[in-house]
Amino acid sequence: MLSEHNFLALQEIVGAANISMSKADRICYSYDATQQQYLPDAVVHPASTDEIRRIMLLANREMIPVFPRGAGSGFSGGSLPVKGGIVLVTERLDRILEIDEQNLVATVEPGVVTEAFQKAVEKLGLFYPPDPASLKFSTLGGNVAECAGGPRCVKYGVTKDFIIGLEVVTPTGDVITTGGPTMKGVVGYDLTKLMCGSEGTLGVITKIIIKLLPLPEAKKTMLVMFDSIDGAAQAVSAIIRGKIIPTTLEFMDGRTIDCVRQATNLDLPPSARAVLIIEVDGDQEFLDKQCEKIKHIIQPLGVVEIRTATTPEESEALWQVRRSVSASLRKVNPDKFNEDICVPRSKVPEMIRKVDSIAEKYGVPIVNFGHAGDGNIHVNIMINRKIPGDLDKAKLAIEDVFKGALELGGTMSGEHGVGIAKAPYIPLEITPAAANYMKAIKKSLDPNNILNPGKIFLD
Amino acid sequence: MLSEHNFLALQEIVGAANISMSKADRICYSYDATQQQYLPDAVVHPASTDEIRRIMLLANREMIPVFPRGAGSGFSGGSLPVKGGIVLVTERLDRILEIDEQNLVATVEPGVVTEAFQKAVEKLGLFYPPDPASLKFSTLGGNVAECAGGPRCVKYGVTKDFIIGLEVVTPTGDVITTGGPTMKGVVGYDLTKLMCGSEGTLGVITKIIIKLLPLPEAKKTMLVMFDSIDGAAQAVSAIIRGKIIPTTLEFMDGRTIDCVRQATNLDLPPSARAVLIIEVDGDQEFLDKQCEKIKHIIQPLGVVEIRTATTPEESEALWQVRRSVSASLRKVNPDKFNEDICVPRSKVPEMIRKVDSIAEKYGVPIVNFGHAGDGNIHVNIMINRKIPGDLDKAKLAIEDVFKGALELGGTMSGEHGVGIAKAPYIPLEITPAAANYMKAIKKSLDPNNILNPGKIFLD
Numbered sequence A, B: 001m002l003s004e005h006n007f008l009a010l011q012e013i014v015g016a017a018n019i020s021m022s023k024a025d026r027i028c029y030s031y032d033a034t035q036q037q038y039l040p041d042a043v044v045h046p047a048s049t050d051e052i053r054r055i056m057l058l059a060n061r062e063m064i065p066v067f068p069r070g071a072g073s074g075f076s077g078g079s080l081p082v083k084g085g086i087v088l089v090t091e092r093l094d095r096i097l098e099i100d101e102q103n104l105v106a107t108v109e110p111g112v113v114t115e116a117f118q119k120a121v122e123k124l125g126l127f128y129p130p131d132p133a134s135l136k137f138s139t140l141g142g143n144v145a146e147c148a149g150g151p152r153c154v155k156y157g158v159t160k161d162f163i164i165g166l167e168v169v170t171p172t173g174d175v176i177t178t179g180g181p182t183m184k185g186v187v188g189y190d191l192t193k194l195m196c197g198s199e200g201t202l203g204v205i206t207k208i209i210i211k212l213l214p215l216p217e218a219k220k221t222m223l224v225m226f227d228s229i230d231g232a233a234q235a236v237s238a239i240i241r242g243k244i245i246p247t248t249l250e251f252m253d254g255r256t257i258d259c260v261r262q263a264t265n266l267d268l269p270p271s272a273r274a275v276l277i278i279e280v281d282g283d284q285e286f287l288d289k290q291c292e293k294i295k296h297i298i299q300p301l302g303v304v305e306i307r308t309a310t311t312p313e314e315s316e317a318l319w320q321v322r323r324s325v326s327a328s329l330r331k332v333n334p335d336k337f338n339e340d341i342c343v344p345r346s347k348v349p350e351m352i353r354k355v356d357s358i359a360e361k362y363g364v365p366i367v368n369f370g371h372a373g374d375g376n377i378h379v380n381i382m383i384n385r386k387i388p389g390d391l392d393k394a395k396l397a398i399e400d401v402f403k404g405a406l407e408l409g410g411t412m413s414g415e416h417g418v419g420i421a422k423a424p425y426i427p428l429e430i431t432p433a434a435a436n437y438m439k440a441i442k443k444s445l446d447p448n449n450i451l452n453p454g455k456i457f458l459d
Helices: A004-014 A023-028 A049-062 A114-122 A140-146 A191-195 A229-241 A254-263 A284-301 A312-323 A325-332 A345-362 A390-407 A423-429 A432-445 B004-014 B023-028 B049-062 B114-122 B140-146 B191-195 B229-241 B254-263 B284-301 B312-323 B325-332 B345-362 B390-407 B423-429 B432-445
Strands: A042-044 A066-069 A086-089 A096-100 A105-108 A163-169 A175-179 A204-211 A218-226 A248-253 A274-282 A303-309 A335-342 A366-371 A376-383 B042-044 B066-069 B086-089 B096-100 B105-108 B163-169 B175-179 B204-211 B218-226 B248-253 B274-282 B303-309 B335-342 B366-371 B376-383
Touching (some): A004 A049, A049 A066, A049 A175, A066 A140, A066 A204, A096 A114, A105 A114, A114 A140, A163 A191, A175 A204, A175 B432, A191 B432, A218 A229, A218 A312, A229 A248, A229 A274, A229 A345, A248 A312, A254 A274, A254 A366, A274 A312, A284 B284, A303 A312, A312 A325, A325 A376, A345 A390, A423 A432, B004 B042, B004 B049, B049 B086, B049 B163, B049 B175, B049 B204, B066 B140, B066 B204, B096 B114, B105 B114, B114 B140, B175 B204, B218 B284, B218 B312, B248 B312, B254 B325, B254 B366, B274 B312, B284 B303, B303 B312, B345 B366, B345 B376, B345 B390, B376 B390
Parallel strands (some): A042 A086, A066 A086, B042 B086
Antiparallel strands (some): A163 A204, A218 A274, A218 A303, A335 A376, B096 B105, B105 B204, B218 B274, B218 B303, B248 B366
């Protein structure tokens, strides 16, 4: 528990209104999207880099664990206060500090909500592509810490690819800047990219410098139904082999379609056993040409139906099928484990077959959807925790899914991170030598292990 | 000096034909493109990861400094054996191991020459954009170690943006893999990007996994002459503000044009005081439209002449103007310091004015050319080392140029790295706290400081 002395010191830093040890507040900040719960000793809401610096100085001196938190929308427990201590909430650092239209660069605080930022830059004809499913509530700080992805990453890359500089408070209470507003920079080690995806274990992000793109002139969306998952997977490979990289190549397997059909009134013909949502963006005329080329490429692969949107409203209607997936799954099954393995994209059909046989082996339904274009599959293991044995089966199935992905040259996580959810499986993917290399970095920067301890590595 | 015992141990690892302590061989590997010279004790040419692993184990145990080297074409002394020891040459690891057309991913050894790789993937309709000026002889391993850039980076990004995985021998002799062949991956810290640009100080790169793009259908090149550098600089900003990101936006200032005119028979009218080479790539029809838009945008900005290439041969002729710069400068002035500062692109005109006043202050000619599109200016301080005082003036001018770039939110180096050339100036750009953070990482991974010591940081 936090001593009274330390409570008062923290209160002195952030003000009485911005620290709480009440049970209600501690419960509010005790969980994330994994639904796991760990009670912190206190919740603090700093408003500036300097307050965070002073918090870290105190925490490092007094050996108080600090757990940085954006919106708590993570899927791996990255922000969970697994060792008590302080939850450091960044939501008051929510300003877009600058959008530099001349240089296509923005500077923001970590608490800015992803969608709010996207809308702000789009108003100026600019574009921030990363689009995690949580973008309506997730923060940019959280996106950077976990290196969030999203459907558009197949063409544009992940969060990291757009982060060119940071201001960071180190675990020992120094304020450093990494990178900067230039498009190139090779002076010293690239701490910016090291911070991206380090899950808040190496520093507290207090400012983010973001590279922007011009907003594409137009986009075009197609929803394509296939009679088999193999047809859809072959379509993905064939499109890329055809030298086209669409903005998105989202897929849903047959079981996902069944859930959506069961839970919504969306019109999906029974012969559709896989869906691809293909979006292209760019110059208007060029788009039409690209769509024609895509249709030509995929036509022989068991296409049941193609729906094409030409207006934003029609596009939204097509996306509705994909967006309804999570809610539909929840309606049909009470509990699910949502894993996000990633394999080389040509291995998607093989991975799906592996998943199907794992589902059969353990007798648990598993549905697959996600970002086929970059081989990032959301594997959803559907169980009911109230049924004895279901949880154990799910755990065995998850391990098999991870092993299957790794056998195909893939990774256990394309977007969600390790946090606590995948920490037990780290030895499957990372050799002891590489893990020691990573732990050495952590130890050199956070000698007292006070910043987000217990994440990524169990020891 | 290397003991006989250690020489024999190294010989046992690489074979007698692949180690040398002869004066001639040591001299051959004593310099790089900076023209500075440091004699190593021995030169070794390993042929495999395992040989490199055994070399590093030995070197770490016996405290022998190891200096990894690609083609020695670096501009910052990154590969110079500044503390004797071993030069570890990667040129025998020169195989392209795989070009995976399905997944747009290639795996290569570090000694593959950049251009050879580009040609190999282009034959398959694929594309590796980074194009450092040294690409005809520089190696991909060196490109990764220094995070090389080039003209096309304005649209496509730098070397780091294409590197998704590595095999690395650590300073203590472990073999680790980082990242992998998937487009996403967030398990553990991103050691891949940390290695990129770490100048061979954190590990010896033994395999490189590279993301490729489809080769653009066509490209179009324009050489535009302006009556002032301000006009050219405004054109760069105006094009980007017009939401067009060309493949290249290369510029040359008036003094550079004068040198080229003096040294070659290229036809450049006297009224041209700045040149931009603008290249766009993509769909053929779209290109014409983009070029028309660019012409419309730049026309009011003091355009003297526009030359447009429509065939590869014509394009090559236009590029000849840019490619002749280095040789022309050398013809006109015997010695030069080629710095490569980078500023936010809108600050290019202000930076050029600063450079002009620095040239005047010290009475040394300075010519500027480079990658205006990403604000990366090659500032060439022209001197004659034989003239007493010229070298001192150049050193003072360099420091002013660095300070000027930093005042504008820029960096001392966009492409070349720190090596030994910029190590004395590190405190201008990196705060002690950030430097300590970097040194802590180095120390944790290379406790005996045997891998490329003396680089980036002086202490």
